Amino acid sequence: MAQGKAAGAKVVSKNVEIAAANRALFRRHGLFVLNLIGSPGAGKTTLLEGTLKRLGLKAGVIEGDVKTSIDAERIRAAGAPAVQIETQGACHLDAAMVSRAASELDLGALDVLFIENVGNLVCPAGSDLGEDVKVALISVPEGDEKPAKYPALFVRAAVVLINKTDLLPYVEYSVERASADCRKMNNDAVVLPLSSKTYEGFEPWLEYIRAGVRRAQAKG
16 A cells, blocks of 8 residues: 555656646746636537637647547637647546647747646546646536535636526526635635626636736746
């Protein structure tokens, strides 16, 4: 058991080291980097498609999935360069995967980099990829108890997006309850209800990204 713990600690230490190198690389390029985390079906790729079309900035995307390049193809169709990572069973991306994927992008030509993590609310929460912020995406059909049930992500997320608000008339869901549970764990989190279908509530999300880009470029 002690040997297993030592091996696990070594893996974590190596990830921290590579994440720091990623972060330094991104900062040299003045990039704002967001790690998007949410359950399968929460609408991560659809959110990115709408964001890319309306943001007005040069964006790239690293896509994480267990299998297939479907999401990367959707992102390219939306007009952004995308690199697909197939994790072959791993439930989250790690810093080394992101490092290799980033080497396939022209970072100097970008303002913002989105990392769409593998669909999961648990595994990706504690893994540093070198991002500036973690973005938690939850959706109305999932139920308003998600922040309370999966606290590790919401403690760390700088932004919580409550997606698919166009379904609120048809689903029993309290935006107030979900928002309050987020703030109990992380009072600094920005909670933004929105719809990736109707784009209601999108502008505060877009402005959050633009402000992050301005900060990153000033530092870079």
